[in-house]
Amino acid sequence: MKTQSILxxxxxxxxxxxxxxxxxxxxxxxxxxxxxxxxxxxxxxDPYLRGRMRDEESYIEPFQIGKPITSAIIAKVEKSExxxxxxxxxxxxxxxxxxYQIAKGENLQKVDSNQAKLSxxxxxxxxxxxxxYFGLTDIGQPKEGETVLVSGAxxxxxxxxxxxxxxxxxxxxxxxxxxxxxKLIKEKFNYDEGINYKTTENMKxxxxxxxxxxxxxxxxxxxxxxxxxxxxxxNRNGRVINCGAISQYNKEETVTGPRVxxxxxxxxxxxxxxxxxxxxxxxxxxGTKQLAKWLQEGKLKxxxxxxxxxxxxxxxxxxxxxxxxxxxxxxxxxxx
Amino acid sequence: MKTQSILxxxxxxxxxxxxxxxxxxxxxxxxxxxxxxxxxxxxxxDPYLRGRMRDEESYIEPFQIGKPITSAIIAKVEKSExxxxxxxxxxxxxxxxxxYQIAKGENLQKVDSNQAKLSxxxxxxxxxxxxxYFGLTDIGQPKEGETVLVSGAxxxxxxxxxxxxxxxxxxxxxxxxxxxxxKLIKEKFNYDEGINYKTTENMKxxxxxxxxxxxxxxxxxxxxxxxxxxxxxxNRNGRVINCGAISQYNKEETVTGPRVxxxxxxxxxxxxxxxxxxxxxxxxxxGTKQLAKWLQEGKLKxxxxxxxxxxxxxxxxxxxxxxxxxxxxxxxxxxx
Numbered sequence: 001m002k003t004q005s006i007l008x009x010x011x012x013x014x015x016x017x018x019x020x021x022x023x024x025x026x027x028x029x030x031x032x033x034x035x036x037x038x039x040x041x042x043x044x045x046d047p048y049l050r051g052r053m054r055d056e057e058s059y060i061e062p063f064q065i066g067k068p069i070t071s072a073i074i075a076k077v078e079k080s081e082x083x084x085x086x087x088x089x090x091x092x093x094x095x096x097x098x099x100y101q102i103a104k105g106e107n108l109q110k111v112d113s114n115q116a117k118l119s120x121x122x123x124x125x126x127x128x129x130x131x132x133y134f135g136l137t138d139i140g141q142p143k144e145g146e147t148v149l150v151s152g153a154x155x156x157x158x159x160x161x162x163x164x165x166x167x168x169x170x171x172x173x174x175x176x177x178x179x180x181x182x183k184l185i186k187e188k189f190n191y192d193e194g195i196n197y198k199t200t201e202n203m204k205x206x207x208x209x210x211x212x213x214x215x216x217x218x219x220x221x222x223x224x225x226x227x228x229x230x231x232x233x234x235n236r237n238g239r240v241i242n243c244g245a246i247s248q249y250n251k252e253e254t255v256t257g258p259r260v261x262x263x264x265x266x267x268x269x270x271x272x273x274x275x276x277x278x279x280x281x282x283x284x285x286x287g288t289k290q291l292a293k294w295l296q297e298g299k300l301k302x303x304x305x306x307x308x309x310x311x312x313x314x315x316x317x318x319x320x321x322x323x324x325x326x327x328x329x330x331x332x333x334x335x336x
Numbered sequence: 337m338k339t340q341s342i343l344x345x346x347x348x349x350x351x352x353x354x355x356x357x358x359x360x361x362x363x364x365x366x367x368x369x370x371x372x373x374x375x376x377x378x379x380x381x382d383p384y385l386r387g388r389m390r391d392e393e394s395y396i397e398p399f400q401i402g403k404p405i406t407s408a409i410i411a412k413v414e415k416s417e418x419x420x421x422x423x424x425x426x427x428x429x430x431x432x433x434x435x436y437q438i439a440k441g442e443n444l445q446k447v448d449s450n451q452a453k454l455s456x457x458x459x460x461x462x463x464x465x466x467x468x469y470f471g472l473t474d475i476g477q478p479k480e481g482e483t484v485l486v487s488g489a490x491x492x493x494x495x496x497x498x499x500x501x502x503x504x505x506x507x508x509x510x511x512x513x514x515x516x517x518x519k520l521i522k523e524k525f526n527y528d529e530g531i532n533y534k535t536t537e538n539m540k541x542x543x544x545x546x547x548x549x550x551x552x553x554x555x556x557x558x559x560x561x562x563x564x565x566x567x568x569x570x571n572r573n574g575r576v577i578n579c580g581a582i583s584q585y586n587k588e589e590t591v592t593g594p595r596v597x598x599x600x601x602x603x604x605x606x607x608x609x610x611x612x613x614x615x616x617x618x619x620x621x622x623g624t625k626q627l628a629k630w631l632q633e634g635k636l637k638x639x640x641x642x643x644x645x646x647x648x649x650x651x652x653x654x655x656x657x658x659x660x661x662x663x664x665x666x667x668x669x670x671x672x
Contacts, residue, residue, distance in 0.1 A: 051602075220597065223595065223597040223598070224595070224597075227597060236614070237615070242597045242600045242601050243601070244601065245595075245597045245598050245601060254594050254595075255594070255595045255598075256592045256593060256594055256595060257592060257593075257595045258590050258591070258592055259559065259560070259581075259590075259591045259592060259593045260596060260607070261556065261559040261560075261563060261578045261581045261607075261609070262559070262581050262591075263609075264578045264607060264608065264609030265578050265579070265580065265581060265609035265610070265611065266387075266609070267609065268608075268609055268610045268611060268614060268615050269608070269609055270606060270607070270608040270609075271596070271597075271600060271606070271607045271608070272600065272604075272605070272606040272607070272608075273597070273599075273600030273601035273602070273603065273604055273605055273606075274601070274604045275601065275604060278572070278604060279573075279604050
């Protein structure tokens with residue numbers, strides 16, 4: 001049988017373009033021992049994939065030109081030569097952007113479509129939920145009554161961070177890029193305050209006004225000038241969780257900004273970067289269990305933006321950088 | 337009786353000048369209940385005092401114009417109205433730059449001139465030793481076999497950091513500003529490698545060469561370009577201890593440099609600032625005990641630069657910024 005596959009045609013210069021990707025028809029073989037034939041149902045598109053399109057050292061290997069892009073994918077088992085998987089099972093795996101593919105069973109995790117919606121395993125019960133959970137609780141160490149500021153607050157990670165911070169008894173302030181998103185984070189994700197950075201001239205003042213007791217914990221999904229403005233409002237012993245720097249991803253040159261070491265010393269502040277895959281892999285089961293519990297208790301809500309159609313995967317990925325998604329962006333490739 | 341006192345005359349613009357200070361003769365009263373009359377023996381001059389001469393929010397109150405400068409001082413009790421202190425006792429206190437002064441007994445700590453040289457209580461057994469100890473061990477968490485890089489390695493803090501890192505089984509690389517200092521840190525302070533930053537054109541390459549396995553822990557006393565060069569050599573899960581930013585202290589404008597958030601995320605790096613007075617006060621007794629033990633065992637050596645004469649305190653302070661001291665800089669004001 002044949003499948004469509006999406007390859008990296010050339011490395012994006014700044015913001016990715018559809019012309020950076022190439023569609024190619026390939027032959028799909030039959031599964032051998034311990035392998036399965038998979039049909040792709042949901043594809044996760046994530047900002048971090050931009051880093052893998054660059055040819056430089058990162059926390060994860062770069063994508064190769066002429067090879068398929070890979071990301072987290074929910075797929076259905078069509079044929080199985082694996083003991084533990086049978087036809088009709090749903091699995092989560094780090095898989096190629098293909099409609100059909102062969103995969104080794106050992107690299108797949110079975111997911112239960114009765115416990116939560118299948119796409120949740122790409123978001124709140126997957127990498128984005130775990131990123132919010134471990135970044136906030138382990139690096140941020142939020143204490144009751146503290147103020148937690150979150151950038152990218154309407155995104156999949158940021159919306160979970162705000163809700164977890166509320167569970168911990170913190171005051172939460174979210175930064176996002178539209179009035180619609182501000183409304184969403186306050187109404188759905190429990191944020192106490194919201195700042196639309198696109199209509200705010202002086203972020204330092206806006207943060208100071210919203211965080212009347214200063215900022216104790218900053219969960220940073222964007223980097224750049226919002227980070228600078230936050231550091232001007234950080235409290236003694238403040239903690240900055242460097243989770244993403246989406247404002248920097250599409251820039252090729254070295255970006256400069258105000259030096260941070262002075263403020264880190266003056267206020268005894270910690271800034272710590274992480275990637276959940278590398279730093280918390282051994283704690284995933286514990287994290288997923290806690291997130292599923294909060295989800296079932298109704299303490300954790302999530303938003304997702306679902307695009308449709310295999311051919312629209314590259315555009316969905318590109319749209320992440322103009323902030324068109326609310327919550328986790330996934331592409332539905334086939335019916336369940 | 338009369339005493340000379342050194343006041344802040346005006347806030348330094350960039351590098352401090354002797355003209356920023358004013359000498360004034362004052363009357364010294366007699367000690368009241370719970371007070372002592374003190375004669376200053378040793379005065380500690382420290383880079384962090386530069387920050388207090390600025391009129392801005394910091395981890396410690398700014399000095400006031402027309403008021404005496406204060407710092408850590410070893411003094412001798414001349415007259416006592418305190419139960420726990422008697423004439424002839426030596427004490428450590430945060431005191432004014434005066435030859436004689438009245439102080440409350442409760443703010444003074446008795447020191448034993450038989451256990452160590454009196455001036456050691458301003459250095460290796462005082463704030464500088466404690467800064468090295470808590471910064472390296474608590475924030476840096478050095479593990480056997482790791483590589484620890486230290487800037488200001490010939491300074492009072494840096495020389496102790498290198499030796500403590502060796503006690504923990506690490507490879508140590510010190511950065512300092514003269515060949516003489518490099519010789520000193522390798523011969524006396526156990527550093528495995530030394531880099532003279534003043535004669536090195538490409539610090540990134542020099543660090544890469546000296547730290548062939550990359551840098552796991554960077555104890556930063558200087559900030560600025562050496563920090564930038566280190567971050568280009570940092571290992572996954574590296575830790576940067578932001579202890580000082582002497583390269584930035586004399587600059588009034590906002591200093592810019594390469595943004596750090598990208599590298600922190602890529603390599604899961606932590607940068608954490610601290611001041612030992614604020615963050616480890618409750619652990620001082622434990623720290624001093626450990627340092628005194630190492631000192632007695634001969635595992636910890638220290639260097640000090642002793643200037644003589646009360647009138648030379650401002651110049652001794654100023655000379656810190658051109659790196660004229662080896663180890664802790666103290667001024668001997670009177671004989672023991």
